[in-house]
Amino acid sequence: MGTQRRKILGILTAAAVLACGLLAAPWAPRLSSDISGDRALAEAVRPLLQKPADQVSVVYLEDGTAKFAGFGADEHTEFEIGSVSKTFTAALLADAVERGELTLETTVADILGPELADPDAEIGTVTLAELASHRSGLPRLSTDPASLVFSFLGPVLHRDPYPASPAAVLDHAQSASVGGRGRVSYSNFGYAFLGQLLAKAAGMSYADLLQQRILDPLDMEDTYAPVTADNLRPGAPTGRSAGGQRQAAWTANGTAPAGGIRSTPADMARYIQALLAGAAPGSKALDPQWDSDGDGEQVGLAWFTQVSSETPDRAVTWHNGMTGGFASMAALDRDAGRAVLTFSNVATGQEEAALTLLKEGI
Helix, strand or coil: CCHHHHHHHHHHHHHHHHHHCCCCCCCCCCCCCCEEECHHHHHHHHHHCCCCCCCEEEEEEECCEEEEEEECCCCCCCEECHHHHHHHHHHHHHHHHHCCCCCCCCEHHHHHHHHCCCCCCHHHHCEHHHHHCCCCCCCCCCCCHHHHHHHHHHHHHCCCCCCCCHHHHHHHHHCCCCCCCCCCCCCHHHHHHHHHHHHHHHCCCHHHHHHHHHHCCCCCCCCECCECHHHCCCCCCCCECCCCCECCCCCEHHHHHHHCCEECHHHHHHHHHHHHCCCCCCHHHHCCCEECCCCCEEECCCCEEEECCCCCCCEEEEEEEECCCCEEEEEEECCCCEEEEEEECECCCCHHHHHHHHHHCC
């Protein structure tokens, strides 16, 4: 075993021992009794919410109208949206294609050019479509030794596990293996790489690209990618783990394209309504294009579309997200023009609540 690997294993072992003293919950999350917004929606969703929960906000979209309900939160409460951030990165790609700046078949080598460390490496032939649909073969997380340590220690110590810079993400991806290329295998690392490639092609930072191409056109003033803790807005909330531990903000630095965006239910309602109407930049990202598994699921650019054997005439397009202290879900019935969004300041997924409301209505 190499010296570097022994060092990493030693750190991980020490962290695991340390974790034993950190797992006792200082506070048990309980769903807030402070209800705001639409009472009928609140009563419909309350029995569907998974525990533990504290502050939860729900959005019900139908026929171009948004209804909001909150428990200790309202439509202007800020949440980390986790991997729902990937849908914004996918929209940036689809928008760049619509602008004629890139194509889905543009490769890593096309963008990096002479900066590609090894011109003969397979990573250079990976396309933007493969990255955006989780078919690139890149692993779920970076295999860079330092990144692996942070990805383990971050959740244990309730810190952001993604400190790698944009330059580091671009560098680490070039030395990563692409085993299983062509099959859908969910990759945070692949999406971080995709977002940084899009930023590089546009000649600006990911945060600026997001602002100019998506957020400004949709008037999403309360949505942003802070990238580092220094850029968090005043009063930016933090969440809790399911065990009740307070979590630091996950700003994600170079991994922001995969999960570093913060938003509000009101802004997200505006975004999803524009997607449903085909009016948002990069709306074509929603369209399913590749088979994801053998159970009727397909993937587009970030978005998954599922057709149930019980309701073969109804497709659900969805994406969820989770950070150390927040959880989110976006579920869309594009044919019905309906969507349900859930946001929580506890890392407890509320996917079933969203899917049930989408199916049954209120």
